[in-house]
Amino acid sequence: MSDVSGLGKLKGRGSKTDRSDTKAALIFLAPWLLGLVAITLGPMLISLFLSFTDYNLLQAPKFIGFDNFIRMFQDTRLLNSLRVTFSYVLVGVPLQLALALLVAMVLDRGIRGLPFYRSVFYLPSLLGGSVAVAILWKQIFGTAGLVNQFLSLLGIQGPGWISDPNTALSTIILLHIWTFGSPMIIFLAGLRQIPTMYYEAAQVDGAGKLTQFFRITLPLLSPIIFFNLVLQIVGGFQSFTQAFIVSGGNGGPSDSTMFFTLYLYQKGFGQFDMGYASAMAWVLLLIIGAFTAINFYAAKFWVFYDD
Numbered sequence: 001m002s003d004v005s006g007l008g009k010l011k012g013r014g015s016k017t018d019r020s021d022t023k024a025a026l027i028f029l030a031p032w033l034l035g036l037v038a039i040t041l042g043p044m045l046i047s048l049f050l051s052f053t054d055y056n057l058l059q060a061p062k063f064i065g066f067d068n069f070i071r072m073f074q075d076t077r078l079l080n081s082l083r084v085t086f087s088y089v090l091v092g093v094p095l096q097l098a099l100a101l102l103v104a105m106v107l108d109r110g111i112r113g114l115p116f117y118r119s120v121f122y123l124p125s126l127l128g129g130s131v132a133v134a135i136l137w138k139q140i141f142g143t144a145g146l147v148n149q150f151l152s153l154l155g156i157q158g159p160g161w162i163s164d165p166n167t168a169l170s171t172i173i174l175l176h177i178w179t180f181g182s183p184m185i186i187f188l189a190g191l192r193q194i195p196t197m198y199y200e201a202a203q204v205d206g207a208g209k210l211t212q213f214f215r216i217t218l219p220l221l222s223p224i225i226f227f228n229l230v231l232q233i234v235g236g237f238q239s240f241t242q243a244f245i246v247s248g249g250n251g252g253p254s255d256s257t258m259f260f261t262l263y264l265y266q267k268g269f270g271q272f273d274m275g276y277a278s279a280m281a282w283v284l285l286l287i288i289g290a291f292t293a294i295n296f297y298a299a300k301f302w303v304f305y306d307d
Contacts, residue, residue: 051279068279089236104187125181134245190224
């Protein structure tokens with residue numbers, strides 16, 4: 001009996017301790033939970049409601065059902081902004097990842113001063129989305145920018161790269177490619193995890209560098225490539241600062257740099273059409289979700305895991 005009563009006391013103490021730990025955990029989680037509700041979930045639910053309304057910030061929201069979403073199919077500027085954004089993502093992301101992987105493989109050879117080069121290459125990723133770099137890019141590719149000044153030394157009259165509809169988007173894509181530092185660091189970490197014995201065995205079998213790259217490096221690095229791909233696609237669809245600064249906020253010549261996010265900003269904060277802008281935001285969320293789902297589905301055909 002004494003043993004049973006002792007176990008009961010221990011159980012009671014344990015449950016009391018568990019309740020105390022639960023209270024402590026909730027206290028520590030309270031700031032995060034408050035931020036989640038007040039900063040993330042709350043605004044999301046409000047924007048979802050506003051997407052079904054006609055709201056201009058000055059008058060009470062008027063419920064209009066799916067009119068905002070139907071209206072998008074008739075908005076030629078919105079359809080053009082989707083085309084521009086898709087072009088930016090589908091061209092810029094693969095080229096950025098290819099350059100990041102190339103530089104990572106060069107740095108993985110163990111060159112002297114690796115920490116310095118790694119920091120230098122990573123720096124553009126820290127500054128690439130800043131206003132200062134976007135302004136600098138505008139000065140480089142402007143009509144009297146550094147690129148045209150260099151071309152003039154060769155007797156070539158360069159175009160206004162940013163003011164020309166045929167080249168404006170390319171300059172912003174180039175800016176995106178230039179900020180390859182973040183995926184490069186992740187690629188470099190992944191390359192360091194590949195056992196060297198695989199390459200040694202391949203060399204004994206007579207495999208060349210190209211064969212080793214396609215048969216060893218790419219398969220074993222595919223989870224890292226997939227991770228970078230998903231992150232960069234999500235970030236690419238959310239790009240805003242570069243287009244806003246380089247184009248002066250108006251989408252550039254002939255809306256050639258009118259990103260979806262930039263058009264959303266114009267509708268919401270330029271024309272105060274908050275209902276339509278909220279609907280656009282949810283369409284952007286659905287697009288990003290669809291691309292992410294496609295990537296996860298396709299990953300089973302090309303991503304290789306050890307298990």
